[in-house]
Amino acid sequence: MKKEGVVNPWEVSGDIDYNKLIKEFGTSAISDDIRKRLEKAHPLLRRGIYFSHRDFDKWLTAFDNKKKVSVLTGRGPSEKMHIGHLVPYLVAKSLQEQFNCDVCIPVSDDEKFYVKAGLSMEKAKEYAEDNILDLIALGFKPEKTKIFQDFVYTDIYKYAAMCAKEITYSEAKGIFGLKPENNIGWSFYPAMQAAHILFPQFKNGKHMTVVPVGIDQDPFIRLTRDIAESFNFDKPSALHAKFIPSLSGNSKMSSSDSTNDVIYLTDSPEEVKKKINKYAFSGGKDTLEEHRKLGGNPNIDVSFQYLRIMFEPDDKKLAQIEKDYKSGKLLSGELKSILIEKINAFLKEHQKAREKAKKELEKFILKS
Amino acid sequence: MKKEGVVNPWEVSGDIDYNKLIKEFGTSAISDDIRKRLEKAHPLLRRGIYFSHRDFDKWLTAFDNKKKVSVLTGRGPSEKMHIGHLVPYLVAKSLQEQFNCDVCIPVSDDEKFYVKAGLSMEKAKEYAEDNILDLIALGFKPEKTKIFQDFVYTDIYKYAAMCAKEITYSEAKGIFGLKPENNIGWSFYPAMQAAHILFPQFKNGKHMTVVPVGIDQDPFIRLTRDIAESFNFDKPSALHAKFIPSLSGNSKMSSSDSTNDVIYLTDSPEEVKKKINKYAFSGGKDTLEEHRKLGGNPNIDVSFQYLRIMFEPDDKKLAQIEKDYKSGKLLSGELKSILIEKINAFLKEHQKAREKAKKELEKFILKS
Numbered sequence: 001m002k003k004e005g006v007v008n009p010w011e012v013s014g015d016i017d018y019n020k021l022i023k024e025f026g027t028s029a030i031s032d033d034i035r036k037r038l039e040k041a042h043p044l045l046r047r048g049i050y051f052s053h054r055d056f057d058k059w060l061t062a063f064d065n066k067k068k069v070s071v072l073t074g075r076g077p078s079e080k081m082h083i084g085h086l087v088p089y090l091v092a093k094s095l096q097e098q099f100n101c102d103v104c105i106p107v108s109d110d111e112k113f114y115v116k117a118g119l120s121m122e123k124a125k126e127y128a129e130d131n132i133l134d135l136i137a138l139g140f141k142p143e144k145t146k147i148f149q150d151f152v153y154t155d156i157y158k159y160a161a162m163c164a165k166e167i168t169y170s171e172a173k174g175i176f177g178l179k180p181e182n183n184i185g186w187s188f189y190p191a192m193q194a195a196h197i198l199f200p201q202f203k204n205g206k207h208m209t210v211v212p213v214g215i216d217q218d219p220f221i222r223l224t225r226d227i228a229e230s231f232n233f234d235k236p237s238a239l240h241a242k243f244i245p246s247l248s249g250n251s252k253m254s255s256s257d258s259t260n261d262v263i264y265l266t267d268s269p270e271e272v273k274k275k276i277n278k279y280a281f282s283g284g285k286d287t288l289e290e291h292r293k294l295g296g297n298p299n300i301d302v303s304f305q306y307l308r309i310m311f312e313p314d315d316k317k318l319a320q321i322e323k324d325y326k327s328g329k330l331l332s333g334e335l336k337s338i339l340i341e342k343i344n345a346f347l348k349e350h351q352k353a354r355e356k357a358k359k360e361l362e363k364f365i366l367k368s
Numbered sequence: 369m370k371k372e373g374v375v376n377p378w379e380v381s382g383d384i385d386y387n388k389l390i391k392e393f394g395t396s397a398i399s400d401d402i403r404k405r406l407e408k409a410h411p412l413l414r415r416g417i418y419f420s421h422r423d424f425d426k427w428l429t430a431f432d433n434k435k436k437v438s439v440l441t442g443r444g445p446s447e448k449m450h451i452g453h454l455v456p457y458l459v460a461k462s463l464q465e466q467f468n469c470d471v472c473i474p475v476s477d478d479e480k481f482y483v484k485a486g487l488s489m490e491k492a493k494e495y496a497e498d499n500i501l502d503l504i505a506l507g508f509k510p511e512k513t514k515i516f517q518d519f520v521y522t523d524i525y526k527y528a529a530m531c532a533k534e535i536t537y538s539e540a541k542g543i544f545g546l547k548p549e550n551n552i553g554w555s556f557y558p559a560m561q562a563a564h565i566l567f568p569q570f571k572n573g574k575h576m577t578v579v580p581v582g583i584d585q586d587p588f589i590r591l592t593r594d595i596a597e598s599f600n601f602d603k604p605s606a607l608h609a610k611f612i613p614s615l616s617g618n619s620k621m622s623s624s625d626s627t628n629d630v631i632y633l634t635d636s637p638e639e640v641k642k643k644i645n646k647y648a649f650s651g652g653k654d655t656l657e658e659h660r661k662l663g664g665n666p667n668i669d670v671s672f673q674y675l676r677i678m679f680e681p682d683d684k685k686l687a688q689i690e691k692d693y694k695s696g697k698l699l700s701g702e703l704k705s706i707l708i709e710k711i712n713a714f715l716k717e718h719q720k721a722r723e724k725a726k727k728e729l730e731k732f733i734l735k736s
Contacts, residue, residue, distance in 0.1 A: 164553030
């Protein structure tokens with residue numbers, strides 16, 4: 001039985017009808033025209049994982065008109081990052097490569113601190129420092145990329161204050177689901193988030209910024225678009241992603257899932273192999289005979305989805321895998337092996353780059 | 369007809385029964401024992417303008433036991449400061465002289481910005497910069513005094529965040545009278561204020577801090593005392609002042625009064641003379657004959673009160689003036705002349721010191 005999809009900033013569950021979401025949220029579907037302009041882009045953009053946008057056409061046109069454009073994508077730091085967390089940064093990096101534009105990544109150690117009971121400020125800062133290594137490891141251009149933590153680059157408070165003055169408690173309550181028993185840091189955070197989104201314009205003047213986010217985060221974009229005018233800024237543009245399933249096929253991979261349900265960027269090759277073989281939801285048939293005869297279903301197969309989303313960028317190879325899986329030629333175990341190899345190759349490079357990143361912090365980090 | 373007194377952080381009006389306030393707020397009267405320990409202190413402390421306290425006896429005892437003590441008194445910046453604004457700083461300076469202790473003065477340009485509709489951040493910062501000159505001009509010891517603006521020393525955001533996590537929106541709402549239509553900077557400000565009060569301990573470790581404030585501000589002290597334990601800090605101590613009347617005799621001198629009702633620190637000698645002669649509420653009789661016969665009432669005479677509060681530190685001279693005024697020997701105009709001379713002498717020195725302060729900023733100002 002299907003459970004109707006629920007999508008808001010606090011809950012993502014059930015079967016999600018993305019076309020319905022576009023209507024509900026009042027966003028635009030990413031058109032073929034836009035997709036053509038992103039031909040060289042990351043599979044996430046080319047293959048429809050990013051499915052909706054606000055004013056991204058204007059962002060592209062600004063670029064075509066030789067105007068400044070930039071990418072902004074924040075990080076709410078967690079103990080360690082998993083592959084699902086990479087989605088917006090892979091897109092940011094891809095846009096930076098194609099358009100040679102600035103990327104800014106604010107890391108909200110303050111939000112984590114406000115929202116998570118019992119988490120110390122020191123711990124929140126440690127999470128941020130850890131995650132920043134993963135972000136740098138992705139290979140952003142140092143001269144065009146700025147990363148900052150709210151508790152280190154405290155000058156962000158000034159910009160948050162400017163945004164705060166434009167947001168009433170009622171508005172924040174409505175959009176962020178604030179409760180009276182939440183602490184007042186939490187109720188201030190919407191201003192900090194708006195300051196993050198507008199930061200490229202606060203720093204470099206009015207220009208088009210695009211923010212890749214999960215569609216559930218759109219209410220925050222909308223709030224920031226509403227207040228952008230107060231500063232005579234361009235309304236920030238957005239690219240909205242579908243949710244990346246967890247290994248077991250839950251709608252949205254999350255740090256709160258069991259550690260067996262996600263693949264961490266620090267997992268060893270053995271852990272990856274074990275997790276995928278044991279937990280990755282399969283679209284294959286129950287028996288070998290049945291599978292050979294009827295074939296697997298790539299649409300519900302998590303391993304295939306991971307290949308499609310980020311681990312097999314070659315469209316021809318992906319098409320072949322899909323065809324072979326559907327026909328029954330490729331078995332579930334074989335499909336899993338392909339993914340395991342791909343992920344482990346990625347993680348090997350990533351983990352090396354992460355070590356190197358420790359020496360490159362200075363180039364990326366913004367301080368007050 | 370008497371109007372019953374109203375005292376809370378948003379309203380001070382009517383006839384105020386200070387003994388009743390001590391009961392209502394649950395504070396302690398300043399005892400003779402405490403007053404004896406402050407024999408050399410400013411008239412404001414000696415003459416009962418500071419009338420109530422929380423744990424100030426503990427502060428004095430900590431000092432006697434050779435433990436670190438400090439004074440903290442904030443400033444909500446305004447376009448220009450008037451003599452009523454000086455009350456807590458004169459006391460802070462006097463305590464610094466007697467006890468050779470640190471003084472910290474946070475200047476909340478952010479609060480002013482959040483609370484005052486239409487006020488730009490630049491303007492709020494200008495107010496702060498202007499007021500800081502007046503504070504430095506009072507003659508604090510540069511090596512033991514730190515002044516900072518929230519929008520300049522933005523590292524204060526970290527401490528505010530730590531306090532914010534300990535304060536729910538309900539609590540802040542109750543104590544600060546927050547409304548849903550207030551902006552979320554406003555609702556965050558209680559955390560910033562608590563961070564100010566605890567700042568000496570955040571910076572220098574657990575010790576007794578005393579905060580001289582108007583009694584109407586006590587709810588904020590109470591809130592901060594409640595959360596001090598979360599950081600294993602000493603509960604901040606407080607000294608509570610009565611209100612300084614405006615020239616026309618209103619309960620509390622305020623920047624929102626008519627400019628003719630207050631004396632600014634930048635007023636010229638002529639302005640001072642004109643304001644006092646024309647607007648200072650007199651306790652004298654209506655006619656010369658009557659006054660000579662019945663005498664004046666110093667208790668309701670604003671000029672006499674100003675002498676008592678801060679402009680005639682010599683107890684003998686003050687007693688003589690009081691006696692002569694009561695007896696009818698001293699006329700209202702003569703009493704006003706004494707005050708005019710005293711204020712102008714003070715302002716002449718102050719305005720000189722204020723000019724000098726422009727070159728001394730570096731010694732006092734804390735930056736991130």
